[in-house]
Amino acid sequence: MTTTGEDHAGAHAGPWWWARWRSAVLDIGLAAVSALECGAKGFSFAADAGIPRALGVLFGVLAGSVLVVRRRWPIAVVLVSIAVMPAQMGFLMIIVGLYTLAASEAPRRIIAALAGMSQVGMLIVTFVWLRQGVDQGDLQFGDWFVPFGAITTSLGMTAPPLLLGLYVGARRRLMESLRERADSLERELQLLAERAEERAEWARGEERTRIAREMHDVVAHRVSLMVVHAAALQAVARKDPEKAVKNAALVGDMGRQALTELREMLGVLRAGDGVAERRPAVPLAAVGAAAAAAASRAAEEAEGPCLSELDELIGQSAAAGMVVDLSVEGDVRDYAPEVEQTAYRVVQEALTNVHKHAAGAKTYVRLAHRVSEIAMQVENEPPPEAASSARLPSGGNGLVGMKERVSALGGVFVSGPTDAGGFRVSAVIPAA
Missing domain, CATH: 3.30.565.10 (Histidine kinase-like ATPase, C-terminal domain)
Structure with a gap:
């Protein structure tokens, strides 16, 4: 079984092997016209062959009706048209059958073989018909006209539908390939979007972890020293007022330093949010990279401590005892x-x-x-x-x-x- 492949992409909504109802109506209409043509030719063929005319008409109608299955079995349609060609019937069937076969997924060698058989058969039938017409005086042409007319007719009946079918089949396969590529690209874009979301979520998680570390380092150390000094302040408040005043000043300094560092971190976060709000919309595939870059910029913009401040850090611990x-x-x-x-x-x-x-x-x-x-x-x-x-x-x-x-x-x-x-x-x- 071979198919033309023209309705693979659409949903199967027609009867039997037709993908759409309009395809079924077209094929049934072509089969009806072909049955009328073959039935009329069968009437005259029966008179020449000496068989009952009703049998000749029935044979022609049945042969012409084969065109209804052209999409399902295009090879069978072409073979039937070649078989009935000596009776000078099935001309519409040979044209439509060759077109359907050329546009189908059949192997090229089969298409070439059946097209050659059709052309040779049409050449012989046309040559015999023209020779009879010239011999009987029905055609007033010279002998040169018989081979010329046979060759021209055979080429005209087989070459155009064959070439048109090859073109339509190639175009259909190209469109199918383009649709497959579009589907593949859509799937790849979806995967990229999902990966971008994953990268963005990873970048957000990394930024949350970094901020949590910075907050812990800032708050834990300063507040720990403040608690230590506050405990010492409570212990010496009555015994040594001068030391209590010194410890109170240290607690105030620690608190101001902690607030300053917290304000710097929150300022970086607010600046990042403002830039994000003013930034125009970007494709989803760039979200992950943008989020990671934003996290990196935020880390770089934050003014962190350096090793030259170790003496001050140790001095604060020493001041706490x-x-x-x-x-x-x-x-x-x-x-x-x-x-x-x-x-x-x-x-x-x-x-x-x-x-x-x-x-x-x-x-x-x-x-x-x-x-x-x-x-x-x-x-x-x-x-x-x-x-x-x-x-x-x-x-x-x-x-x-x-x-x-x-x-x-x-x-x-x-x-x-x-x-x-x-x-x-x-x-x-x-x-x-």
């Missing part, structure tokens, strides 16, 4: 902003944890500037038994945040208790 020993090895040099900010945050969070969990313990901060990396270590001794705890709450995110920061830069982070009963935090960050 912690004994801190800072040692620096190697030549001090500048690093990338994200490296210095990460190193500072590691030391800051480690000191905050000492304030929370080992108040009064002596702490050692070691910083080593190496050729291709920077290393830091914060280690505290066991807290004295008589030391009072400020009872600072802990969310358990400090060590996780430090590890995330260091790992994001390709560094190594290790933390854990020491054999002496203290706690050690170590990190190594590549300089590049």
Whole structure:
């Protein structure tokens, strides 16, 4: 079975093998016209052949009606037209059959073979008919007209429908290929949109994590020191008013610094929102990259601390009553902003944890500037038994945040208790 393939893309809404009702009406109409033509030719053929005329008409009607199945079996239609060609009937059937066969999905060698058989058959039948007409005097032409008329008629009856069918079939296959490519592109665009949404969600998650780390580092350290100073203020308020005033001033400074850093972070976030609101609409496929770029810009625009501020950080801890020993090895040099900010945050969070969990313990901060990396270590001794705890709450995110920061830069982070009963935090960050 072969098909013309013209209705593959549409929904099957017609009867039997027709995809549409108008296709069924067209084929039935062509079959009716072909049946009338073959029936009329069968009447004269029966008279010449000496058979009952009713039988000749019936044979012609049945042969012409085969055209109704041209879409389902185009090869059969062409074979029937070739078979009835000696009776000088089926001319409409041969034209429509060749067109349908050429436009179908049949192999090219079959199309060429049947088209050649049709042309040869038409050439022979036309040659015989013209020769009879010339011999009987019905046609007043010379002998040259017989081969010329036979060749012209055979070519005119077979070549145009064959070429038209080949063109329509090629165009139909091209359109089908274009539809398939369009469907494929639509699926690819849908996948790209889904991946863009995933990238955008990932970028939003990364930005939320970064903001959470920054908020934790800013709030946890400053507020921890404020709580420590507030506890000391409460203890010495009556005994040593001068020290109480000093501690109160330190609490105020810590609070102002925390508010300043919070305002800077919120300012960056608001600026990012304003830019997003003013930005025109962009394709969905660019959302993920835009979100990631926005997160990167926000991280770069935020003014973070640097290693030169370590002395001030340690001084704040010392003012809160912690004994801190800072040692620096190697030549001090500048690093990338994200490296210095990460190193500072590691030391800051480690000191905050000492304030929370080992108040009064002596702490050692070691910083080593190496050729291709920077290393830091914060280690505290066991807290004295008589030391009072400020009872600072802990969310358990400090060590996780430090590890995330260091790992994001390709560094190594290790933390854990020491054999002496203290706690050690170590990190190594590549300089590049």
